[in-house]
Each structure stands twice: as structure tokens, then as C-alpha cells.
Amino acid sequence: MREPHHPSCGELELPAILHALSDPARLEIVRRLSTGPECTCGTFDLGLSKATLSHHFRVLREAGLVRTRPEGRKRMLSLRDDDLNDRFPGLLDAILAADGAELQAPA
């Protein structure tokens, strides 16, 4: 299984990151990744088809938010929080904190 392309740390672009996180499904994926260790694609049950889920993983990967590592016939997903904090310090934390704040005080 070939290694998919990941943008380098310097290639991370803010609009792409914000766009990637502007979809509730992708925001949820990132939120889950932030609370635990890396996990496989199949562990996400968001009521979406495999094809759609794979599409969201790709958007997140190409925006530089997640890393995809092949492991046997599975793929391990992990948040690129190190690179993100290096390039945009505090951004990810602020967004995840805002996500939590929204959950606690829904509209």
C-alpha cells in the first residue's frame, strides 16, 4: 500500500485548514483524534458511507491536519498537532476549545 502524499510543514495554508474544519463531519473527526491516540479509518461511525469518509480523510490530509500511515491493510490516522503548533501556535487548541464550548452551550 503506497504512502499517500502529505503537505510539508511549510506548505500548510490557513484558508485550507479552516475550510477543512468547516465541515461538521471533519471537525468531529479531528475532535476524536485529539482525544485519543491514532486509530484506523474504520473506527469512525458518523453515519456516512465509506466513500464519503475516505473523501473527508483526504481533505484533512491534504490540508495537513492529519497523517495517514499504512499498517498492514489498515490505515492509522493521527493528528498533526506537532506540525500545526509549530506553524500556527495555539490555533488548533483554540478551535478545539471552541468546539467544546459549542457543545456545552448549543444554539
Added chain:
Amino acid sequence: MREPHHPSCGELELPAILHALSDPARLEIVRRLSTGPECTCGTFDLGLSKATLSHHFRVLREAGLVRTRPEGRKRMLSLRDDDLNDRFPGLLDAILAADGAELQAPA
């Protein structure tokens, strides 16, 4: 000139905010508003038509990022940083800081 609709502080939704800021033109508008006081719509020269600019203002307004106040035949735009910091503390600052970081270290 009638007062346009603004979402209340509790109606602010994170995905909508992130989506609003995921467009470079809108991000630029917010960045400019953050550095100065309120200003009129016409002060933004981003190489876009009036219609397109008005569209972006609407997206920002409906996401709760900016306030529009009629003043004569002009419209004063201002950032809703008070409401945003109340609902999502630190979020706006982190995004604007990230925007600055991107400008200083372009890809």
C-alpha cells in the same frame, strides 16, 4: 435603510465561522477590520466587484463575525470581537495570529 439581520451571540456556530474565514477575501476583510476601527464597505479594494464584496459581507455577517450599522447612505462595518470572545474565547485571536504567521512565512 433597514437594519440587516445579525445572529445573536448564542446562535454563533463554529463550522459557519470557520467556513466564513476559509475564503481568502473574507479572511482579509476580517484581518483589516481587526487592525482598525469600523469602516465603510467601499474602503475594501480587493479586486472584486461590488456585488461580490457585498456577498462576502453577507456571509461574514450571517456567520456572526461582523456587524453592519447603517449610517446615512454608507454602512459601517465592525468586527464582533466582543461577542466572539464571549462565545469562543481566544478563537479569533488565534486565527488572526495564524494569519499573521502565514504572511511572515509564506509557503
Added chain:
DNA sequence: CCGCCGCTTCGACATCTATCGAACGGTCGC
């Protein structure tokens, strides 16, 4: 080595989005 498993890719489709020119609508100056 044949088939299952996990995931990606393809093709399709409906919806959304960014963009523009043109038309419209208050507001102010004269």
C-alpha cells in the same frame, strides 16, 4: 492461490459557492 477485508478511486448527481453585470433602493446635495 483464492477470497475476504479495509480502504481508495471512479462516475454520477444534486447542491452550494464565488463571481459578475445589471437593475434596484435608500440617502444626501443641490
Added chain:
DNA sequence: GCGACCGTTCGATAGATGTCGAAGCGGCGG
């Protein structure tokens, strides 16, 4: 009032996006 001014809204259009089923593909197990 009349016309200029500032900005919104309308209608249109090209492109992006989210979604799915079906097909493809590499790896693992029997």
C-alpha cells in the same frame, strides 16, 4: 424633487463540494 452615490439584490454561470454505489487494489488468512 432630481440626480449622484453607496450598497444590496437579481439572474446567470462556471466551478467546487458532499454524497453515494460500484468497482478497484494491496495485504492477509486459510
